[in-house]
Amino acid sequence: MTTELxxxxxxxxxxxxxxxxxxxxxxxxxxxxxRIIFVPFGDLVAYASLSLAALQAGQLPGTIWLVAVxxxxxxxxxxxxxxxxxxxxxxxxxxxxxxxxxxxxxxxALGLAGRDIGDAAxxxxxxxxxxxxxPLLYRIAFRPIADAPVLVLLIVSVVLxxxxxxxxxxxxxxDGARPRPLTxxxxxxxxxxxxxxxxxxxxxxxxxxxxxxxxxTRSLTGRALRATAxxxxxxxxxxxxxxxxxxxxxxxxxxxxxxxxILIGPVTTLFYDSGFVLGLKAFVGAIxxxxxxxxxxxxxALFVGQLESFxxxxxxxxxEVVVFAVxxxxxxxxxxxxxxEDDEEAEEL
Amino acid sequence: xxxxxxxxGVHAGYGHVEAVxxxxxxxxxxxxxxxxxxxxxxxxxxxxxxxxxxxxxxxVTYDGADLADLDVEDRVAAGLCLVPEKRELFAEMSVAxxxxxxxxAHRRDRAGIARGLDDxxxxxxxxxxxxxxxxxxxxxxERQMLALGRALMSRPRLLMLDEPSLGxxxxxxxxxxxxxxxxxxxxxxxxxVEQNARAALQSATYGYVLEGGEIALHGPASDLLHDPxxxxxxxxxxxx
Ligand SMILES: Nc1ncnc2c1ncn2[C@@H]1O[C@H](COP(=O)(O)OP(=O)(O)OP(=O)(O)O)[C@@H](O)[C@H]1O
Ligand SMILES: [Mg+2]
Numbered sequence: 382m383t384t385e386l387x388x389x390x391x392x393x394x395x396x397x398x399x400x401x402x403x404x405x406x407x408x409x410x411x412x413x414x415x416r417i418i419f420v421p422f423g424d425l426v427a428y429a430s431l432s433l434a435a436l437q438a439g440q441l442p443g444t445i446w447l448v449a450v451x452x453x454x455x456x457x458x459x460x461x462x463x464x465x466x467x468x469x470x471x472x473x474x475x476x477x478x479x480x481x482x483x484x485x486x487x488x489x490a491l492g493l494a495g496r497d498i499g500d501a502a503x504x505x506x507x508x509x510x511x512x513x514x515x516p517l518l519y520r521i522a523f524r525p526i527a528d529a530p531v532l533v534l535l536i537v538s539v540v541l542x543x544x545x546x547x548x549x550x551x552x553x554x555x556d557g558a559r560p561r562p563l564t565x566x567x568x569x570x571x572x573x574x575x576x577x578x579x580x581x582x583x584x585x586x587x588x589x590x591x592x593x594x595x596x597x598t599r600s601l602t603g604r605a606l607r608a609t610a611x612x613x614x615x616x617x618x619x620x621x622x623x624x625x626x627x628x629x630x631x632x633x634x635x636x637x638x639x640x641x642x643i644l645i646g647p648v649t650t651l652f653y654d655s656g657f658v659l660g661l662k663a664f665v666g667a668i669x670x671x672x673x674x675x676x677x678x679x680x681x682a683l684f685v686g687q688l689e690s691f692x693x694x695x696x697x698x699x700x701e702v703v704v705f706a707v708x709x710x711x712x713x714x715x716x717x718x719x720x721x722e723d724d725e726e727a728e729e730l
Numbered sequence: 731x732x733x734x735x736x737x738x739g740v741h742a743g744y745g746h747v748e749a750v751x752x753x754x755x756x757x758x759x760x761x762x763x764x765x766x767x768x769x770x771x772x773x774x775x776x777x778x779x780x781x782x783x784x785x786x787x788x789x790v791t792y793d794g795a796d797l798a799d800l801d802v803e804d805r806v807a808a809g810l811c812l813v814p815e816k817r818e819l820f821a822e823m824s825v826a827x828x829x830x831x832x833x834x835a836h837r838r839d840r841a842g843i844a845r846g847l848d849d850x851x852x853x854x855x856x857x858x859x860x861x862x863x864x865x866x867x868x869x870x871x872e873r874q875m876l877a878l879g880r881a882l883m884s885r886p887r888l889l890m891l892d893e894p895s896l897g898x899x900x901x902x903x904x905x906x907x908x909x910x911x912x913x914x915x916x917x918x919x920x921x922x923v924e925q926n927a928r929a930a931l932q933s934a935t936y937g938y939v940l941e942g943g944e945i946a947l948h949g950p951a952s953d954l955l956h957d958p959x960x961x962x963x964x965x966x967x968x969x970x
Contacts (some may be wrong), residue, residue: 394764409844600835601830608831614783615818619884620835 383724388573390690396579398686400645404584404663405682406593406675407637412631413597413673414606417523420542421503421659422638427512428549429642430651433507434558441494443552444510445487449547451517458482458521466616479520482597483513504563504643509641515631518545528613542657548651563645582665589637594675606630662689664705669711733791733920735780735810737890740788742772742779751943752788756936757921762914764922764930766941766949766964773923774815776940777890779807780921781812792888807886808833813894816854817826817877825857826863828876832883843883849872852880853909871902878909889913890921895929908932919934927964931955939964 404422412418432442459475486509498506522537566577597603609616609623616623644649651659666685670677685704693700733751733756742750744804749772757763766772779786782802790797793811800808817844820828829850851858860868865876874894881889894910895903907929924930931937937954939947947959954960 601834604823604831605826605834605837608823611820611822612818614814614816616831617783617802617821618781618806618812618814619831619833619880620803620819621831622803 386694388602389554389686390654391695392409392573392575394687395583395691396559396575396648396685396686397689398666398683399579399586400641400648400659401663401666401685402679402681403637403641404580404660404679405667405670406586406589407634407641408660408664408667408676409545409670409672409678410593411630411634412610412667414610415519415527415534415627416531416610416685418518418531418538418664419634420535420538421518421545421656422634422657423656423663424542424639425545425635425656426642426645426659427546427651427653427656428514429507429511429639430560430646431553431558431642431653433503433560433643433646434508435553436490436503437560438508438558439495439497442490442507443512444514445593447548448483448487448510448513448517450548451514452480452483455483455517455520460652469710479517480548480585483517486513488565495717500561500563504531506641506660508639511576511642512632512635513547515635516628517569517680519627519631524627527623546654549656553653557652558646559641559650560646561701563644576648578644578647582648585640585644586682589640589677590679597675658701664700665704665708668708673714718725732759733757734761735790735792735921737780737790738775738788740779740786740790742775742784742786744775744784748781749943751788753940753943753945753947755938757919758916758936760885760914761936762910762920762921762922762934763936763938764934765938765940766924766926766927766930766960767946768963769925771940772943773940774892777812777814777921777923779811780890806884809885809891811881811884811886811888811892813877813892814880815892815896818872819865819872819876819880821864821915822828823865824862825868825876826867827863828880829861829883831856832880840884846883846885850882853882853912854879870906870924871898873969874902875904875968876896878906881925882913886918888919888921890923892923893925895924895926903929927960928955929963931960947960 407422407647411417428444432444433441442553456479457475459479463469463472489508522541544569562578564577568575570581605621605624609621609626613623667678670681689700689706690701735757738754740750740753753776767773778784782805823942829847833846836842856872857875857879876951894906922930931951931954936953938945
């Protein structure tokens, strides 16, 4: 292999890796705060991309039906909970938060259907449509079992993935769609040609990584979010509401998923079921990085990008196999490096 | 003195098991009240119910207001604070982070948090030495100090302590009780649950004996110390 070819593959790997970084950050964020390994994260990315494509094509994005169903379910859950606790006086507030608020973007999309609202507004509307999905799923499926072991949460998460990717087939049909790129610029860095969109993805990944790292290690709110995963009772006893922490985490993750979809869609066509493999590869990256470390997730995801780019060159049929197979030696190495640490963590989380 | 916390007819339990049955007690502002009793009497359950961690029936007022509508987090913000039997620290975080999180209810008051932190470090020099250490690696006594320190960071008006001397060496137990005495001088009211009945009754002004989920006996702590029923069962019969 010549140096030139290696550089080219590495460049391609960075572009692919940057995609995984955004998704891996979202997965780590949710795990750190809620202990949930959120398998449907990739599905949200697909929803975002397909929604933007639909908006750009002048169609009504099917996402609004998912949001509507989830909002109604969440409202029913809230009402039932308040009824059981004899706190019906809080019902109006609960309905405003769980029914009206999540449906606002959907109503907006419905009202604006078919009208040309410009690129920027389409992107914002897509983000607003994706944002409520995470918190609603959390409210419906995870909050009632927030104390369950990680494994139970994971199983629920897998079930949710199948449910919402099934709904995606209903909403968007079996065909993929590619939204327009945010920029068509091409940047020349020392003789290597970078498409502007790839640079946007890379920049967004790095900014998100740094921002999350600073927020979670420096701010009291970040520590409080983390604390709810470490010890729910302890968190409540110092006045942190684990339910609110979960919603905040899912909102932030939803923002990441929306951004990923908007940025990634124009680079790789996403189908209704593309999210799973995307999420799985990002998850491999996150695991390589230790699952609870921000720099780890960024580096792990970039590593997966490189791995994929180089194996694809030698034998594209094997590119997925290699990414998933590399998980085994990585996990063995990690457990050799710090066996005691891993045991303790498994017990606590 | 008017009661800061006043509970009457409190029932609490786990599913169909009722572990606390019709308990009434008062904690005056700035006073130290102790609840003693055998294992399984329902002491921990009582504190959990007062804190809002467990569903409970009965009437509880705090500072004159009904507690029924407040959840745990609201009660913390109102100055009610529980140091639980299991401590519930954030094991993966440093001592300093645990303390900072204790002040979460006052997170906007940065200067106040810094002052509170200095205060806690002054009271527990051991914690200051270990501020960067992970809480999970602390010794039992240090962990108890951290739990107390974290509770103080929330600026409690009523501190509920569940067996603060549990599993500690006699010397440390004395240190802990010394600290408790120091705390009540600052005007914090304390509701103290203890196995170490003698030490508890010596530092309290009023005491309750809980047996089988019900108050079997109550009175000024000095009277209980010399009550034959208490000394036979809880003080090893050598009160005199
Ligand atoms: N989670 C639970 N589920 C069911 N029963 C429980 C639970 N926790 C405690 N109990 C029962 O409630 C009763 C009171 O328990 P509690 O922990 O309040 O006692 P305690 O007075 O604090 O005892 P100790 O001095 O040993 O700490 C006991 O009979 C106990 O078995
Ligand atoms: Mg107990």
